[in-house]
Amino acid sequence: MKTTISILLLMCALLGGCATGPNATQEDPLEPYNRTMFQVNDKLDTYVMKPVAKGYQEATPSFLRTGVTNFFSNLGDVGNTINNLLQGKVGDGMESLMRVALNTTFGLAGVLDIATPAGIPKHSQDFGLTLGTWGVPSGPYLVLPLFGPSSIRDGVGTGVDFYADPLSYADADYRVPLRALQVVNTRANYLGASDLLEQAALDKYSFVRDAYLQQRRNRLGQDKDGLPQYEEPEEGKPAEAVPAATPVPPPSRPPSS
Template sequence: MLSRFSPSGAVALRQPRLARALAAASLSVLATGCATGPQANPQDPLEPMNRVIFKVNDTIDTYGAQPLAKGYKAVTPEPARLAVTNFFSNLSDVGNFVNNVLQGKGVDATETMMRIAINSVLGIGGLIDVATAAGLNRHSQDFGLTLGTWGVPAGPYLVLPIYGPSSFRDSMGVAASIYLDPAHYLDPAWRNSLFGVNVINTRANLLGATDLLSQAALDKYAFVRDAYSQRRQYLLNQGENALPSYDEVDESDKASEAKPAAAGEAAPAKPAAGEANPAAPATPATPAAPAAPAAPAAPAAPATPAAPPSDSAK
């Protein structure tokens, strides 16, 4: 199934035939009702409809995107593919910057802005990722995570045509993210060309993951749904803890330093107790054990020859 691509992918949905086909598939499933049985996942009340769209996406991917991606990978050298990946990554950093600002992550927003400037200038328009080599890591965010940070619930799981796994909240984020994509403001011919290159390049990068999914998953739909939901929850929790973590690390460092300090102060207290107890200094007096050589006073035993004065007995 197609993975996440540039938000400008919404252009593909404007194709009349594809839009009509997907609309017909959605309406046919909705006509059967979206109610689920007792075994249904409570987070996926739209599972019947989602499975149909998932199947359509998977078919398009199997017979369309995958062959194109394999051909692209076969004829394009790895350095060129890496440059294309870096280029689109640099474009997406614009959206990352805006969302980090909206989430109040000043440090991440600053680093992202520096990444854009460095990669755009020194990286030749983003073809080379100079910023990462310089220690400026990427802080990926999207508007769906921003809404989650603001307290908007995820809502039911949702599979979007072409786009893939999402949720009610994240689908709103996808629509908003279109306007954060610099390619959206280009001439339609350039925009659509960039979108196509991004789709094929991204799909080529995910060929290994697709093979693993096909071999390991008994139910691809359930596997993708659970993996997506867990991943989004992880990113959201990580995002919520991002701001406090800068201070928490400092506090934990201070606490760890305070503990050894307290132990160090307690240790000198023991010698103090030793000084208060005279018996402790007596231990150094144990060198008095050499007084044992005073045992040679036993040579006083030779004084026993004084026994001869017993001649007085004579």
Template structure:
């Protein structure tokens, strides 16, 4: 475990240096959006990520989706999702959501045994819903503001809060302990390709639409993260502690005034 902590710390430091250098260059630019004061830097990183995706990741993900049998893709997705249930349980407990935490632990136990190490998801049909909690959500639950939006190299959309939480998420990934190293690296690559394959249709539609993809992804990410922190329950939201969260509140209120109320989701929030 010490090796994992060291690796996570090195990744965190390297990422922090790269982001800090870019932010210094972007600091002199006039911000166009109060939630995105580093937009010039973020757009540059977005273009870099987009080029990497077009040249490397998307073609591989397309081949994976087209040629790998569906049951194998499902197995890969289930396997890594099962590993994530452990960290999700830990974050639910840190957020004092005991019922959701026990739900995630039970999911992991069932799928790891009767589900062939997680290749089969037998917990969901049994009524054990899946949660995807991470340390960034835990920090948000305890009142840490999201801070400005960031576009990270390779990793994609984030915020200052979620970036600060990355080392903990990397350290807690059970796959980081897999041996030998070749197996671990192969698994990391397969997981990345599988995750990219799951959003191919959505990304293709986005590319065809006549809109600013950067803004669409940014706004969608910020709204989604806010929703996940508060389990889709606006009444749980604390008073904003930073101007970025205050601006998000203003935008949400404007949208609520412009749009009719939507029916409550059938899914029961975690407790």
């Protein structure tokens, strides 16, 4: 974990002063590098992650996939608790803590989401948003290997967030397979959105970049314009973009083992 964070910090420092080129713009000064890394990630997703996710989706009943999603979502509420409190959102932080306590105790370690029907909302946060709340600028847009769209600030935040993830402290015999399951399950949850992206975007790189940056500005209250939310299609129906209060989620970021 420390190695992962060190690599992210070193990459951010190096890329902050280089990797410019003829395609670089003021908004995306690292575009030459970013487009190359985006293509690498996209090929990996096309030939490895997407087929595996489709196989997982076809082989696993929906109620089991929901349980897996709930389990990792419950672990994520630990980090949500910490980041909400660091941002001064005491109420949201306490609700996140209540979600962890309720779902862990009565929801079979989070496999069942008891908190949402009980009226306790989820308040998703990360350390990148915490830094933004403290006034740290995002810095240049940055495509991370495997993790996908980010920024200098959010790349550092991604590394710090591992410290808040309980799974990071589990024995490797459990952590590694659970990480793999988390990555595959997350990718399966976004199959509908990625299929729609393939059909809709003339320039996938620009679309993902603009969606990610606008989403992050929106989360920090710097941009009130929403983006469409891509939902998973119902059985036998294609994915559709529907209006929503929250912007389109960025592609999933596989966590490091």
